[in-house]
Structure formats: structure tokens, C-alpha cells
Amino acid sequence: xxxxxxxxxxxxxxxxxxxxxxxxxxxxxxxxxxxxxxxxxxxxxxxxxxxxxxxxxxxxxxxxxxxxxxxxxxxxxxxxxxxxxxxxxxxxxxxxxxxxxxxxxxxxxxxxxxxxxxxxxxxxxxxxxxxxxxxxxxxxxxxxxxxxxxxxxxxxxxxxxxxxxxxxxxxxxxxxxxxxxxxxxxxxxxxxxxxxxxxxxxxxxxxxxxxxxxxxxxxxxxxxxxxxxxxxxxxxxxxxxxxxxxxxxxxxxxxxxxxxxxxxxxxxxxxxxxxxxxxxxxxxxxxxxxxxxxxxxxxxxxxxxxxxxxxxxxxxxxxxxxxxxxxxxxxxxxxxxxxxxxxxxxxxxxxxxxxxxxxxxxxxxxxxxxxxxxxxxxxxxxxxxxxxxxxxxxxxxxxxxxxxxxxxxxxxxxxxxxxxxxxxxxxxxxxxxxxxxxxxxxxxxxxxxx
Amino acid sequence: xxxxxxxxxxxxxxxxxxxxxxxxxxxxxxxxxxxxxxxxxxxxxxxxxxxxxxxxxxxxxxxxxxxxxxxxxxxxxxxxxxxxxxxxxxxxxxxxxxxxxxxxxxxxxxxxxxxxxxxxxxxxxxxxxxxxxxxxxxxxxxxxxxxxxxxxxxxxxxxxxxxxxxxxxxxxxxxxxxxxxxxxxxxxxxxxxxxxxxxxxxxxxxxxxxxxxxxxxxxxxxxxxxxxxxxxxxxxxxxxxxxxxxxxxxxxxxxxxxxxxxxxxxxxxxxxxxxxxxxxxxxxxxxxxxxxxxxxxxxxxxxxxxxxxxxxxxxxxxxxxxxxxxxxxxxxxxxxxxxxxxxxxxxxxxxxxxxxxxxxxxxxxxxxxxxxxxxxxxxxxxxxxxxxxxxxxxxxxxxxxxxxxxxxxxxxxxxxxxxxxxxxxxxxxxxxxxxxxxxxxxxxxxxxxx
Numbered sequence: 001x002x003x004x005x006x007x008x009x010x011x012x013x014x015x016x017x018x019x020x021x022x023x024x025x026x027x028x029x030x031x032x033x034x035x036x037x038x039x040x041x042x043x044x045x046x047x048x049x050x051x052x053x054x055x056x057x058x059x060x061x062x063x064x065x066x067x068x069x070x071x072x073x074x075x076x077x078x079x080x081x082x083x084x085x086x087x088x089x090x091x092x093x094x095x096x097x098x099x100x101x102x103x104x105x106x107x108x109x110x111x112x113x114x115x116x117x118x119x120x121x122x123x124x125x126x127x128x129x130x131x132x133x134x135x136x137x138x139x140x141x142x143x144x145x146x147x148x149x150x151x152x153x154x155x156x157x158x159x160x161x162x163x164x165x166x167x168x169x170x171x172x173x174x175x176x177x178x179x180x181x182x183x184x185x186x187x188x189x190x191x192x193x194x195x196x197x198x199x200x201x202x203x204x205x206x207x208x209x210x211x212x213x214x215x216x217x218x219x220x221x222x223x224x225x226x227x228x229x230x231x232x233x234x235x236x237x238x239x240x241x242x243x244x245x246x247x248x249x250x251x252x253x254x255x256x257x258x259x260x261x262x263x264x265x266x267x268x269x270x271x272x273x274x275x276x277x278x279x280x281x282x283x284x285x286x287x288x289x290x291x292x293x294x295x296x297x298x299x300x301x302x303x304x305x306x307x308x309x310x311x312x313x314x315x316x317x318x319x320x321x322x323x324x325x326x327x328x329x330x331x332x333x334x335x336x337x338x339x340x341x342x343x344x345x346x347x348x349x350x351x352x353x354x355x356x357x358x359x360x361x362x363x364x365x366x367x368x369x370x371x372x373x374x375x376x377x378x379x380x381x382x383x384x385x386x387x388x389x390x391x392x393x394x395x396x397x398x399x400x401x402x403x404x405x406x407x408x409x410x411x412x413x414x415x416x417x418x419x420x421x422x423x424x425x426x427x428x429x430x431x432x433x434x435x436x437x438x439x440x441x442x443x444x445x446x447x448x449x450x
Numbered sequence: 451x452x453x454x455x456x457x458x459x460x461x462x463x464x465x466x467x468x469x470x471x472x473x474x475x476x477x478x479x480x481x482x483x484x485x486x487x488x489x490x491x492x493x494x495x496x497x498x499x500x501x502x503x504x505x506x507x508x509x510x511x512x513x514x515x516x517x518x519x520x521x522x523x524x525x526x527x528x529x530x531x532x533x534x535x536x537x538x539x540x541x542x543x544x545x546x547x548x549x550x551x552x553x554x555x556x557x558x559x560x561x562x563x564x565x566x567x568x569x570x571x572x573x574x575x576x577x578x579x580x581x582x583x584x585x586x587x588x589x590x591x592x593x594x595x596x597x598x599x600x601x602x603x604x605x606x607x608x609x610x611x612x613x614x615x616x617x618x619x620x621x622x623x624x625x626x627x628x629x630x631x632x633x634x635x636x637x638x639x640x641x642x643x644x645x646x647x648x649x650x651x652x653x654x655x656x657x658x659x660x661x662x663x664x665x666x667x668x669x670x671x672x673x674x675x676x677x678x679x680x681x682x683x684x685x686x687x688x689x690x691x692x693x694x695x696x697x698x699x700x701x702x703x704x705x706x707x708x709x710x711x712x713x714x715x716x717x718x719x720x721x722x723x724x725x726x727x728x729x730x731x732x733x734x735x736x737x738x739x740x741x742x743x744x745x746x747x748x749x750x751x752x753x754x755x756x757x758x759x760x761x762x763x764x765x766x767x768x769x770x771x772x773x774x775x776x777x778x779x780x781x782x783x784x785x786x787x788x789x790x791x792x793x794x795x796x797x798x799x800x801x802x803x804x805x806x807x808x809x810x811x812x813x814x815x816x817x818x819x820x821x822x823x824x825x826x827x828x829x830x831x832x833x834x835x836x837x838x839x840x841x842x843x844x845x846x847x848x849x850x851x852x853x854x855x856x857x858x859x860x861x862x863x864x865x866x867x868x869x870x871x872x873x874x875x876x877x878x879x880x881x882x883x884x885x886x887x888x889x890x891x892x893x894x895x896x897x898x899x900x
Contacts, residue, residue, distance in 0.1 A: 193614050228516060258708035277808035288778055288813065295775055316766035319769050320745065325745055370742060422716065
């Protein structure tokens with residue numbers, strides 16, 4: 001909360017404590033819904049109970065529509081209200097936000113609340129709730145404005161005026177034909193700049209981009225971003241418009257998806273915040289323990305070379321240098337490959353792989369030469385320098401290639417490549433790096449020492 | 451490009467080859483600006499030269515406004531056009547897009563093109579170009595609608611109708627007082643649902659959220675997202691409205707910032723794509739070589755313990771297990787800390803640190819016990835198991851804490867904490883892990899073996 005809001009919070013608390021309804025309303029209703037929702041989240045049970053008498057359900061709907069809180073958390077407040085209050089609150093809210101809450105609460109509660117809705121809205125909610133998570137249907141709202149293509153600009157404008165209070169976005173007005181198919185789109189700008197007696201069909205744009213109700217939200221977000229839309233219509237199999245997705249929901253999708261990518265790269269869910277360290281630890285341990293087993297495999301591999309190590313103990317000095325550097329290179333190429341796969345659908349995979357092979361060779365050779373010189377000078381032993389340098393170059397090359405091949409392979413298998421994490425690739429490259437290092441060392445030493 | 455667009459591309463190419471202006475226009479002008487821009491990017495020099503005769507500058511402005519191409523690339527096309535054509539093209543484009551292009555081209559070209567603009571627009575561009583990168587001023591546009599608070603709804607509506615063609619977004623109409631200060635905001639919805647003779651001052655919302663022209667774009671993006679705005683007004687020091695930022699530019703900011711965070715975590719710029727592997731390698735090498743020096747420090751540390759290693763060569767087996775796992779834990783806590791710092795401005799730092807200490811202990815102890823058992827059973831040596839397990843627990847604890855302290859410290863120093871990368875934290879934790887491991891091993895061995 002900002003400082004201004006904290007001050008308001010104190011004033012509102014005073015108003016609540018004094019049961020000063022008038023003062024509370026004056027302060028609270030002057031705010032934006034998002035600010036109201038931030039303040040609302042700070043009040044305790046007794047204070048909320050008072051608020052339900054101070055504010056009408058219509059006024060509270062604004063708070064519920066604009067909140068950035070978890071929908072499941074908002075659902076809990078419903079239990080504190082009377083049935084009549086809940087019924088009016090939910091009717092006033094935008095349908096997509098109601099559905100968000102319903103998706104996150106227990107089925108028995110959901111059934112009860114749907115029962116409190118007017119029957120037509122209850123039907124719409126039941127339909128919306130059915131759509132699979134992360135599809136157009138699950139994030140669309142049914143409050144949009146549509147007009148018939150045979151209407152005049154004037155009658156269309158009258159219709160828009162009537163509907164304007166209900167609709168979530170009035171930037172676009174959708175046009176349907178006799179069969180209720182979506183055939184065009186108009187902006188309010190078009191209506192106010194054309195003369196009253198023109199026909200909608202002559203004013204509308206006929207190339208209207210719509211998405212299927214089952215389309216994935218990430219693909220839709222990309223379209224809205226590329227085309228700079230403020231809303232995009234959603235159609236069903238028979239090309240009837242069934243809803244719209246507004247840009248504020250698209251921003252949430254973009255946020256969600258990029259947070260997902262970031263979390264995957266780090267090998268941990270960075271978004272769900274828990275104040276309990278046991279729960280935090282529980283979120284991080286699965287990946288750590290899984291990778292621990294992969295790490296044990298690397299340990300057994302080194303164990304296999306214990307004879308060599310006890311003969312030439314100096315080799316141990318460079319294990320972490322090689323595994324670490326190769327892991328870093330692998331993480332880099334993994335991140336690049338994941339992002340390219342996500343942002344460029346018509347990418348030539350062969351080209352990407354060839355490019356990474358060439359890049360891996362260049363990075364490997366340059367780093368290898370650096371290491372050759374550093375180790376050779378430091379240990380006054382250029383044979384050792386050659387061993388470590390060659391191993392470094394090869395390990396980087398392999399890790400670099402693995403970093404791009406793994407996400408590409410996952411994409412081909414239909415798995416989201418963003419799931420491959422930095423920790424995974426660096427632990428995997430520990431294994432390959434050690435394998436490369438000791439084999440090269442053994443080979444060189446046989447050559448020169450025996 | 452989608453399949454549909456590729457087909458269109460062929461048809462348009464045919465039209466160009468046949469110099470069929472009419473056909474080209476019919477096909478091209480039916481498309482959305484973003485699609486036009488994708489197709490435009492596919493044409494070669496000779497084809498583009500023809501297009502400049504087939505399309506008016508006003509029509510091409512649409513293409514330039516809606517492109518997702520690099521502004522510097524778009525700037526190159528200007529050189530191919532006549533001065534008169536450039537002048538009209540730039541005048542038609544939205545000011546923020548013109549400024550984007552001008553920021554990315556050579557100063558001498560910029561000066562020439564600014565000279566081609568009508569003098570009032572040239573002045574505006576000169577002013578906009580001055581704003582620092584990543585501030586409100588650098589992403590705002592000056593095409594917005596403002597009305598006087600003493601106007602009636604009817605005259606305001608007339609004004610909106612006149613301006614509607616020019617303005618980028620007409621969802622909001624901004625209201626100013628006699629001193630030209632921003633005092634309120636109206637939506638088109640307000641205008642069309644209120645009666646004509648009401649005064650703007652009585653219809654407008656007076657709590658209007660505006661951002662300062664020098665405010666950072668990331669903070670603005672957060673506001674627009676939280677408040678679900680379609681545009682946000684920008685004011686100067688004297689509270690006069692100087693521009694608006696539209697939601698499509700906000701989406702670009704969100705994309706840019708999240709790509710930046712992702713790149714930082716991976717220790718590589720994942721967005722700038724180059725087809726030249728030498729350039730790609732050049733982007734990745736600086737971090738790799740920097741971290742190589744940090745890795746060499748770890749190597750000298752192990753070197754310091756060579757005596758111990760040659761005595762107890764089995765210790766070498768677990769170096770990569772400990773450094774790898776601690777590095778993974780460090781990467782996790784780093785990512786969590788960076789995200790929390792980015793999304794929660796009023797975070798209690800002490801609380802976050804305490805939480806990470808507790809989490810580090812839990813993760814460390816659990817992983818340490820696992821390793822103690824695994825190593826003890828495998829090597830039939832529970833003393834070794836205890837050494838490796840204790841070292842693992844301590845190394846994880848330290849890496850975990852470093853992972854959150856480093857970004858917090860950077861934030862305190864005024865550096866963007868997102869700059870701390872996963873490769874950096876895991877290379878750093880290699881050093882601390884090795885230090886911990888060998889000290890614990892030495893201590894235990896002195897205790898039991900001597």
C-alpha cells in the first residue's frame with residue numbers, strides 16, 4: 001500500500017469504529033476499485049461485517065471486480081454475507097470475475113452460490129465454468145455489445161447507450177447477421193463519426209479477427225499484443241460470438257506466462273508466496289532432491305576414476321571449474337532456445353541447432369584456450385593445461401548443445417520447453433563434463449606419462 | 451507468418467510483378483495494419499519502391515504504426531522514399547511511433563526527417579525525443595483528446611467527434627481547467643449516457659490518476675495493470691497534461707521487462723537474435739569469462755587442500771555433488787528474492803531474510819540427512835557420510851542465504867536486483883561450498899583419524 005492509502009486506511013478504520021456510515025462511504029466511494037480492494041483486504045471480520053451494511057452489493061461489486069487478490073480468497077468473503085447480498089453482488093460483477101471465484105472455491109459452495117443467481121446468469125456461469133483452464137472460454141466475459149448488421153448507425157447508437165452500463169468494454173461493438181454469426185466489428189468512434197442513417201453493414205469492418213473458445217490463452221495474448229487490440233471476440237464452432245476477452249485479462253495472462261517461464265528457469269515457483277518456511281522448503285525440495293540423484297550419478301562416475309585421481313590428485317582441483325563453466329554455458333543456451341521457441345513459431349529448427357553448434361565451438365575454443373594458458377602458467381605444466389583446456393572446450397560444447405537440444409526435443413514431444421530448468425541443465429552438464437574431463441585426462445596421461 | 455498470410459504474400463507479389471495497382475490495393479488494404487507490416491517486411495527493395503507508388507503515405511502510416519519490427523529497421527525504409535512522401539507519412543503516424551524510429555536512427559538522418567515535418571509537429575517530436583529512455587515521456591503519445599471542464603456534454607461530444615480521427619485512444623477524454631491543469635477524466639460512455647446540456651465538470655470523475663513525465667516505465671506498467679486502465683495520462687511539473695500512454699505500449703513494456711528479468715537470470719541476453727554465431731558467442735562470452743575467474747579462485751582454494759586430497763582422495767568424488775546442489779538451492783532463492791523485490795514494494799526485508807534463513811536450515815538439514823545416508827550406505831563409511839552430509843547442509847544454507855542477500859543488497863545500493871544471474875550465484879556458491887567442504891573434512895579427519 002502507498003502512504004496515501006495507509007492514511008486513508010486509518011481514517012476508514014476510525015469511521016468504522018465510530019459506526020459513521022456517511023463518512024465511511026464518502027471516503028471509500030471516492031476511490032478507484034483497485035484501491036478499494038487493497039483497503040478491503042486490510043479489514044478484519046468484524047469490520048467487513050459492518051462494511052456489508054455500509055455498502056450496497058452493487059458498490060461492493062466494484063471492489064470485487066477490480067481486485068488483484070487471489071479469487072479463492074475473495075470467495076471466502078461470500079460466506080460472511082447474507083444470501084440476498086451475495087445474489088446481488090454476483091449479479092453486478094462481470095461474469096469472468098464471478099467464474100474466476102467459482103473455479104477456486106469448493107464445489108458445494110459453488111453450487112449454492114450459482115443457485116442464488118438469476119436463472120439466465122446461472123446458465124451462463126455454468127457454461128463458462130466448463131471451459132478448460134487456460135483457454136479462451138475460461139478467461140472471456142459475456143458482457144459485450146452486439147448489434148444487427150441491418151440496423152442504422154442511429155439505432156445502433158441507441159442500443160449502445162442502453163447497454164453501456166453493463167458491458168465491460170465498449171471500444172468495440174460486434175455485428176452479427178441473421179444467423180447470429182459474427183460478421184463485423186465497429187468502434188464507438190465509427191458510430192460517432194458516421195451519419196445517423198447509414199447502415200451498420202456499410203460502416204463496419206468486415207475482417208474481424210476472432211478466437212475459438214478452446215484456443216490456448218498464451219496464443220491469444222500474443223495476437224492481442226501484436227494487433228494492439230483492446231478486446232478480442234470469442235466464437236464457438238458455429239461462428240457465433242459467445243464472449244470477449246479484454247486487454248486487462250490479457251495482461252494478466254502475459255504476467256502469468258512470463259512468471260511461469262522465470263520460475264521454470266530457476267527450478268522453483270517464484271510466485272506463490274508463503275510465510276511458513278516449511279511450506280517454502282517443501283516447494284523447493286522436490287527439484288533439489290531429484291537433481292541430488294542426478295548429482296549422485298556424477299559422484300559414482302568420479303568414483304569410477306578414483307584410481308586415476310589418487311595417482312594424479314591435481315586433477316581434482318579443476319573438477320568444479322569445468323562443471324561450473326559448462327553449466328553456465330548450458331544455462332545460457334537453454335534460456336535462448338526456450339525464448340526463441342516461445343516467441344517464434346515458424347523457426348527453422350535445423351538452423352537453430354547449426355547456429356548453436358557453431359556458437360558452442362567458438363565459445364568452447366576461446367574459453368578452452370584461456371584455461372589452457374591460465375592452468376599452464378599457474379601450474380607450470382602445459383600438459384595439464386592442455387588436458388583441462390581440451391576438457392573445458394568439449395564440456396562447454398556438449399552443455400551448449402544439450403541446452404538447445406533438450407527444449408527443442410521437449411517441444412517436439414509436445415511438452416512445454418519452458419519446463420527445462422537452469423538447475424537441471426547445469427546438474428546434467430556436471431555429469432557430461434566429468435565424463436569428458438576424466439576420459440581426456442586418462443587418454444593424455446597414457447600418451448605422455450607411461 | 452501464418453499460412454493465410456503466406457498465400458496473400460504470393461498474391462501480392464504477383465500483383466506487384468504485374469504492376470497491378472488496383473489488385474494490390476484491394477488485397478493489401480483489407481488487412482489489419484499488423485498483418486500489412488508482416489507482409490511489408492517480406493518485400494525486397496524493388497517491390498517496396500513500387501509500393502510507395504501504389505499506397506499513399508497515409509495508407510503506409512498504418513503499416514508503420516502497427517508494426518512489431520525494430521524501429522531502427524523501419525527507419526531504414528524512410529531513405530527509400532521521396533522527401534514529400536516521408537513528410538506526409540510521418541505526419542500521419544502516431545507521435546510515439548515516430549519518436550521510437552527517430553531514437554534508433556543516426557542523428558544526421560533524424561535531423562533531416564524532423565526538418566520535413568510541419569513546424570508544430572517538429573517541435574513536439576523534439577520535445578518527446580528528449581525524455582530519458584524507459585520514462586513516461588519516452589513512451590507517451592501526444593495524440594489525446596482534452597476538453598474544458600466548463601463545456602457541456604454536447605459540445606464536448608462535438609469536439610470528440612472532430613478529434614476522434616487523430617487521437618490514438620478515445621476511451622478516455624481528459625478534462626482541464628482554466629490554468630490548463632488536468633482536473634478530471636470522462637469516458638465516451640459517460641458522454642453518451644448523460645444528457646446533452648449537463649456540464650462536463652458535473653459528469654467527470656475528479657480522482658484522476660496521472661503519472662509524472664519522468665516516472666519509470668516499469669512502475670507505470672504496474673499501475674496500469676493493477677487499475678485495469680486502457681490509457682493513463684502523463685503530466686509535467688505544473689500538472690498540465692502533456693501526453694497519454696496507451697495499453698498497447700504498456701504491454702510492450704511488460705514484455706520487455708520480463709524478458710530482461712529472464713535474460714538476467716540466465717546470464718545472457720535472450721532477446722537479441724543474431725544469425726551470426728560469432729556475434730552470438732560474443733554476447734555470451736563476457737559473463738562466462740568473468741565467472742571463469744571466479745571459478746579459478748575456487749580451483750586455487752581446492753589446490754590449497756591438495757595435501758588433504760592426496761591423503762583422502764575419496765573426498766574428490768563429492769566436490770561436484772556439493773557445489774552443484776548448493777548452486778541449485780542458491781539459484782532458487784535468488785529467483786524468489788528477485789521476483790519478490792520486483793512485485794512487492796512494501797516488503798519487510800527483515801522478514802524475508804528470516805524466512806530464507808529458516809528455509810535454508812530446513813532444506814539444508816533434509817538434503818544433508820539424505821546425503822549422509824546415501825554416502826554412508828554406498829561407501830560403508832558413516833564418518834565420510836557425516837562429513838559430506840554436514841558440508842552439504844552448510845553449503846546449501848550459505849548458498850540459499852547468499853541467493854537472497856545479494857539481490858537485497860543490490861536493491862539497497864540502488865542497482866536493479868534482477869541483474870544478479872543464476873550462473874553468478876552458482877559459481878559464487880562453488881567457492882563457498884568448497885571452502886565449507888574441505889574445512890569440515892579437515893576438522894572431522896583430525897578428530898577421528900589422527
